[in-house]
Amino acid sequence: MADASNFIWYELMTGDPAGAARFYGAVVGWTIADTGEQTAGGVDYRMIGRSDGGNAGGVLALNAEMIAGGARPIWIGYLHVADVDAAVEAIKADGGAVQMPAMDIPVGRIAMVTDPQGAPFYVMDPIPPEGGGESDVFSVTEAQRVRWNELATSDPEAAIAFYKKHFGWGQEGEMDMSPLGAYRFLQRGEVMIGAVMPLMEGYPVPVWNFYIGVDDIDRARDAVTANGGTITSEPMEIPGGEYAMNAIDPQGAPVGFVGPRK
Known part of the structure; x- marks a missing residue:
């Protein structure tokens, strides 16, 4: 891979988004919406807002079906790739596994995979935001990131x-x-x-x-x-x-x- 991939998003999977909002609001200073946006798949998804008006990531509400399937509260990162399908195939060829097949969402194409040792993460080819610019959810110095x-x-x-x-x-x-x-x-x-x-x-x-x-x-x-x-x-x-x-x-x-x- 010619260019090094970056973490471009972070997602909290939790069974209690309202409880998570209270906790991270008090500890970090984030704002998480009281109600989520229903995605095409019926998933409750909420943005994590920073004090400067930017986003720090998202909260995915785990439903009963997800929990029954083995999902648990966890933070998971998204790594940028130029071609999600090619990345998934290459990861599989090197011993990784697919947890969620590649799919299109309104902001890009994603898949959830694990590395060969079993650590989960997403790969994503995002649709560039209006005005361009790189994701700023990761920072080596800034609070709330x-x-x-x-x-x-x-x-x-x-x-x-x-x-x-x-x-x-x-x-x-x-x-x-x-x-x-x-x-x-x-x-x-x-x-x-x-x-x-x-x-x-x-x-x-x-x-x-x-x-x-x-x-x-x-x-x-x-x-x-x-x-x-x-x-x-x-x-x-x-x-x-x-x-x-x-x-x-x-x-x-x-x-x-x-x-x-x-």
Whole structure:
């Protein structure tokens, strides 16, 4: 792949969109609509609004049929590809699996897949918005956006090779997490977008975990617990002087937060 693919959207799948709206509104400052737009397939979908007027992603309401089919509360990312059908076939050929076949939606063409180790994500060829411009749902610095993309996987070496091949990412640098192993950094061009780590306690299956930017990590920590969430790892200092923590939202979706200590 000539050009490195970017995360262009993030989606929260949850059985309680109203509860998620209260939680993320208090912790992050987002606004999520009280009612969703019914898509062509009858799915309740709600946009996540930032304070600056932009969107941070979307909320998909899990219905009874989805839950019966094994769907669970989770954050999932969308990776940009030029050709969804070709990307799906290439991913399948390298050991990945298709969770939702390619389909057209009003904003582009998408498919849900897993990497060879089982971590789910979407591939998407979006219809460019009026006026053009790239998606801004990911930022390495800004609050109310995803700031870090972390893959916990059963085979870091194979996963890195997979994402380098199919999405053009780089992998340079690592941090020792003894005795767990290496925390290996991922780059899209010159931008460090996340990392790959071995599976550890609390991650029963390979999964992408996303760290959302907050204005104050201690305020956010208090808001997590006050609004029904559970802290799974307390704020810890990361390179650069900010702090990161992990939590589970009230509906059961794992999520990370990152920001300064004020």
